[in-house]
Amino acid sequence: MLVHQAKRLSSPCFVITNHDSSVLPNFTVTDKDGGKGILKFDRILCDVPCSGDGTIRKNPDVWVKWNAANGNNLHGIQYRIARRGAEMLAVGGRMVYSTCSFNPLEDEAVIHRLIVETEGAMELVDVSDSLPGLKYSKGKLSWVPTSRDMVGYSSFSEVPEKWQTQIRPLMFPPSPDKAGDFHLDRCIRILPHHQDTGGFFVAVLQKTKLLPWEASAKIEKKISGDNGSGGKQKEPPRKKRRMHGFREDPFVFFEDDEPVWPEIKEFYGLDDLDPKLLLTRCKEGKKKNIYLTNSAVRDIVINNEEKIKFINTGVKSFVRCDNRSMKCSFRIAQEMAKLVKIGETSMLDFYDVLIQVNIRGDSQYITQL
Ligand SMILES: C[S@@+](CC[C@H](N)C(=O)[O-])C[C@H]1O[C@@H](n2cnc3c(N)ncnc32)[C@H](O)[C@@H]1O
Structure with missing residues (x-):
């Protein structure tokens, strides 16, 4: 599908990969001085796999199959894709996270967790002025994680042991006194009746600084570089990883x-x-x-x-x-x-x-x- 759509652009500037995006490797690129560096992206779109309950108008079987566990089960992969996106983003770059689901566990809960875990390095951008005429509802500041048997919980301590692998501590909303800090209302919820479309959730995030684990890796590198070697110590050569099966259709x-x-x-x-x-x-x-x-x-x-x-x-x-x-x-x-x-x-x-x-x-x- 993506290949088909991208081909219509007739552009030499795109490249399509097929990879689990939650563990997408860093792209190596050649620096201006001929050395090797890591490609950081200015713009990333994470249009993540979701339960699709925003598509109920065109997919009526979503009604029949829907249950609260669908969103809980997708939250993990959605978060990992968003987190990997944040890592691959350049500081100052923007990432859009989107789903076609209304379930806050797939939407605001993922964004909230990303902001918490990146310690604010990822911030929600207010794009209300950029979308004149678009009708939408603001993001939710609170939600109720719910198990498959339709019991809702207000804190992780209430979750019975048998559901604790499905409902995780970081799926819970911020406390009311802290809710304003995350600006979750900047998320965009497009409901089918707003514009006679499918339902969508969209959040625009900006990377304002290195992520905490990127920053600490940088410091560690600096310290080990200063450690008597004058920064010139060479790492032992890494075993080249051969990906069998990639070569049947080479470039x-x-x-x-x-x-x-x-x-x-x-x-x-x-x-x-x-x-x-x-x-x-x-x-x-x-x-x-x-x-x-x-x-x-x-x-x-x-x-x-x-x-x-x-x-x-x-x-x-x-x-x-x-x-x-x-x-x-x-x-x-x-x-x-x-x-x-x-x-x-x-x-x-x-x-x-x-x-x-x-x-x-x-x-x-x-x-x-
Ligand atoms: C909402 S759709 C994206 C549609 C796409 N934006 C388009 O216009 O064609 C989500 C896509 O993510 C793919 N997907 C699911 N898990 C994935 C993963 N771990 N890594 C990368 N893609 C994944 C699904 O196969 C599905 O095609």
């Missing part, structure tokens, strides 16, 4: 001496295009389809393909078309042709437009097209 980037490149370059007049931004999905045999990415995506894929399963990247740009009457054995792919006004815009102009759409999402050029 093979062109090298400077790629044999099919000279004829494409000459035929389409692409002297300035760096062939290293082009890739195919096969290691051996005839190259059928050629895809275009940008340099940031190329760097991410090359540096992380051993640890992260990449599913899709790049715009299909050239397709093999072996026809004796053709001067070039590759035609322009439909996906690329959509964006090129042949005759008015040269391939080179087109490439400039694509490549300037950088990974941080500056999409003005695409919009112009």
Whole structure:
């Protein structure tokens, strides 16, 4: 689904992975000075798996299957995804957490726990001014964790032992005197009757400083670096983790001496295009389809393909078309042709437009097209 939707953008700036996002590894990237660093994101959307009870209008069986335990059971994975998102976010960056559920255990309880555990490093942003005309209810300041047998509890001490693996201490709301500190009312609850839509919960969070465990890891690193070694002590080499099964559909980037490149370059007049931004999905045999990415995506894929399963990247740009009457054995792919006004815009102009759409999402050029 995501691949299908992202392809419609015809953008070389996206990369789709298939990974448990609660344990998504850090992405290694090449620094400006050629060293290796960790990619921190400016924007993250955690559209987490949820009970979907906001979709009752289109999914009537949600009524039949609903019980209080659904939300309790999802709270854990939802929190872990949000927490991992917070870790991968740059300081100053924003993360949106969303569900299509009304259950506060999947919504405000997750946000409250994230704010508590990050000791306020993650703050709810007031976006009320950014959404003129949108009808919604404010987030809840309190809720009642409830077991499958529909008994509600006002504190963890009341929870019978048999439900204590389902209802956890951090699922409870803040006490009334502290509720204001978390600004949970900044969460957005869109109910079906507001705008004749499905139901959604949306929270916008900002990372205001390093998370407590990130900050302490930094201090520890500094201390161990100062420990007589002058910071130069090398860590023992880590055993390379091989992810078997990722390679059946590899991403093979062109090298400077790629044999099919000279004829494409000459035929389409692409002297300035760096062939290293082009890739195919096969290691051996005839190259059928050629895809275009940008340099940031190329760097991410090359540096992380051993640890992260990449599913899709790049715009299909050239397709093999072996026809004796053709001067070039590759035609322009439909996906690329959509964006090129042949005759008015040269391939080179087109490439400039694509490549300037950088990974941080500056999409003005695409919009112009
Ligand atoms: C609410 S849907 C997201 C829909 C998506 N935003 C879209 O527009 O297609 C939640 C998705 O999370 C996926 N999912 C469930 N557990 C996950 C996990 N641990 N890590 C990553 N994705 C997960 C589900 O398969 C589901 O597709």
